[in-house]
Amino acid sequence: MNRRQFLKASATASGGLLLSAHLPALAGVNAQGDASQINDVIEIASDGNISVYVVKQEMGHGIATGLAMIVAEELDANWSDVQVKFQTFDSNFKDFQDEFGRFDTGGSNSVDTEWNNMRTAGATAKAMLVKAAAKSWGISESDCRAKAGKIVNQNTNEELGYGKLAAIAATLQVPEVTTYKATKDYSIVGEPLPALKNRKVVEGTLEYGIDATVQGMIHAMVVRPPHWGGSIANFDASAARNVKGVIDVITLPEMPRDWVLDRGTRGGIAILGKSTWACMKARKELEVQWQDGPHARANSNELYAEYDKFKGERAWTSFEAGDVEQGYAQADKVIERSYTSPYIAHALMEPLNAIADFVDGKHLHIYAGTQSPGHSAHNLAKALKIEKKDITITPYHMGGGYGRRYFCDFMLEAALISQAAKLPVKLTWTREDEIQVGAYHPMRKDFMKCGVDKEGNIEAFELSAVSAHEWAGGEMSLDYGYKNIKLGSKRFENSPVVCGSWRAVVAHIEIFMREVFIDEVANEVGQDPLAYRLRQLQRPVPDTHTHYHKPELLKELAMRRRIYTKLMKEAAAMAGWTPDGSNKRGKNRGLGVAFTTYHAKSFAAQVADVEVIDGQIKVHNIYCAADCGLVINPNLVEAQIESSILWGLTPVLYGGVDIVNGNIKQSNFHDMPLARMKDCPNMQIKLFNEEDRMPCGVGEFAVVPVAPAISNAIYAGTGVRHRHLHMA
C-alpha cells in the first residue's frame, strides 16, 4: 500500500530545522487526526551542521554515505557539514507494524527504494531555506541561489549560511517539491567520496554491537545442541559454576521456527557471567550429553544422491512456454548436464551478538547490529508473545551482514536469557557458534537440458532444480532466446540444517549453473562461448508463458539484452578477448565469461583469467563491466564489486560446510578457510549507465558471475570442466 509520504517541519530546541517524513492517516481508519510520524530525515542545526537520518542499516556497503550524498546534493549542502544519524526502531514510526518495513536492509534494494524519499527531503529543505533567505532579505525567491551550504543573494552577493536560516525556515509551510536537480549539475552525487564512518574505523573507535555496553548488564554465552532437533539428555554444570565470574547456568528452550524467514533457536544451556571470558571459560567446563534429533545421521555427501530422486519433480513451475519434449524431438542435438552447490556458512567477521533488556517480560529493548529491525521485531513479538509496540531496537554498524544478520535468532536467545536472569544481558556468540548454528546457503542440484538446432540455436531449454530452500527456479527468466522452455524447482524437505539468505542468494547458485551450462552448450556446438552468448541473446522468445513474473518482463527483455551485450563486450575487451577469437592464454590458462542481472536492476558481466598451476587454481584477473544505473558514488560502487568478487571466490577455492553425522564438521577458520590477500585477483572494473536509469543496488550482483566465469576459464585453459561450485 503506497500512500504518498509528505514532509513536516519543526523547530528544534536549539534553533535548528527538523524535517520529518509522515504518512497521512488512512481515511476513516486512524482517529489520530494529525498524521503520525515516520521518521526524522534532515536536521539543520543553528551552527550549520547537517544530520541526515538514515533508516537503512549499515553493514559496510556504504548505504549511509550514499543516502546522505543524495540528500546533500538536492540540498546543495557543503559535504563537510554533513553527518549521518541512525534511527532507533520503535513504535513511533508509522510503518512500525509492517512485517517488512523501510528499516529492513537486504535484497540490494535500499538505494532505489530510498532514492525519491531522500531527493525530495533534500530539495524540500533547500526550498524552505531559499524562502527563509528571501524573507530575511526582503527579496524574491528567484533572486536567491543555493550553493554549498549557503543561500546567495544574486543581486548583492550577500550570503546566509543554512545554520543561520534554519530557525526561520522552521516557521514556514513545507512546500511540495516535484522538480529535482539535473544530473549534469551534480557536484556531490557521482563523486568518489570516502565513506563517512572510515575515520573512526582506522582509529578503532567505531562502535559495533559487540562493543556496546548497557548499564547493569551481565554477559552470556550459549552451548547448543550440535544439530537442529537435538536436545539435552543430561548435563552437569558444577564445574562451570565454579569458574570465577560465573553467575548462573540455565537452560533455554528450543523456539519454534518456520522454514521461510524466521529461524527460531535450538535451545541449549546458557552460561551467565560477569565477563565474556568468564562465560567462555565456563562453557569448556560444562559436561553435556546430547539427545540425538531426527537429523543425527545426516551426511551432506550422501544428500546429493537423495536429490537425484527428485529430478524432474517440479513442486513449483516458475516458467513454461511451448513444449520442451517436442523441442527435443525436433532438435539436432540434446545436451544434458547437472550441477551442484554445497551448504555455505556466512562467517561474518563480527560474531553474532545482542544486548537484550527483557527484565519485565513485556517490554523488550535490543541493542544489536541487525539488517532487519522491523522484521526482527515482528518475529520477536510472535516468539515472545508480546506486543510489537513494546519492542525497541537500537541498531549498530555491523561487522558484516551478508544476509545472516537478517534473522533474529541471536536476539531471541538474548531476550530469553534476560527474562530468566531479570537483568540486561549481553549475549556473544563464538566463531564456532556462528559457523555451526547458521542459516546456510542451501545445498542445491540443478538438472539442465537443452536441445539445439543445426546452427546451435536453442530449441528447448529445461531446468529442474532441487534445493534445500524453497527459493529456486525464478532467476533464469528471459535472457537467451529459445522456442520452448520449462523451469521449475522442488524444495528438498529433509534438510538437516536451516537455510537462509546468503549474499546474492538464489541468483548466485542458479546463474552459476546456467552460465556454466551455456558454456558447455557452446562447446558442444563448436562455437566460441562469448560469440555464442551474444548470438543467443538476439534469438527470439515466444509470446506465451506461464510464469509468476509480471508481464512487463517481456518488455524488459530488449533492454536487458542491450545491456548484457554491451557489458560482455566491454569485459571481454578489458581482457583482450574478441568474439570468435581465442580465449586461451597459455598452457593451462584461459579466459571465461559470465553475466547476470540482479532482480533486473543491476547488471554485470565478468571475464575471469585463470591458470591452473600444479593442480592449484590461480585467478589472475577478473575484468568486470557493470551497469547499476546512476552511480551515486563510484568509489563505493567499485568497493562493493571488489567485495563481491572476493565473496564469490571463497567458495570456489575453499568450498562450504560439510554435515557429518548430523553435525557441521567445520568449526573455525583453521578448517573453514576464507579467501585471503594471496588469493585476491587483480580486479579491473568499469561502470556504465547505458540506459540512463535511476540508481540500483550494488551489494550483491557482482558475486554472481565469479564462479561460472572461473569454471569457464578453467575449461578454456585446461579442458577440465567443474560442475560443482567448490572447484579447488
Place this chain on the structure above:
Amino acid sequence: MKTTIEINGEYVSVTAGDEDMPLLWLLRDELGLTGTKFGCGIGVCGACTVHLDDNPVRACSMTVKQAAGSKITTIEGLKDKEGNLHPVQEAWMQVDVPQCGYCQAGQIMTTVAMLKQIPNPTDEQIDQQMMNICRCGTYQRIRKAIHIAADTLAKNTVSEVQEAAPLYINAAEEIA
C-alpha cells in the same frame, strides 16, 4: 600475584586469578579498549592483532600472564602524541579501505609491524605477511594502501636523514 602491563603508555594492574585470561578480554571487557576485535579466538583471523613491543601478536591467543611486564600498543595507541594519524592509518583513509571495518584495526596493526621489518615490501611479500582475513574482501585496497604507507614512511625517514646532513657537511668544511 600482581601483574602489570604497559598498555598504550599507561600501566595497568591485573587482578589475581585472571592471569589465564586472554589479553583480548582484558583490553575489551576490563579496559574498554574495544578497537581490538574478537574474530575467531584461535589466533587465525588476525582481528585481535596488537603490538607487544614492536611485534604483532594475536591478543586472543596470549594470556595476561604472558603479556606481563611487556609494552602493548593497541589501535587506540597508534596515533602520535599530537593526535596525528599514523602514516598507515592515513594511507587507509586515502584509499578508503574499510567496508564493514571490523577487521581493519588488525589489518593496520599487522601492516605497521610488517613495515618495521620490511620497509618496502613486494606484492609477494605482502601476500606472505598479510594473513589477516577480510570478509568484505578489501585486499586490493589494503595492498595499495601498504605501498602508499611504505612510500610515506620512506620519505619521512629520508627527511630525518636530510635534517641531520648539514651538520656533517659543516664539519667536513671545517676540517677542510
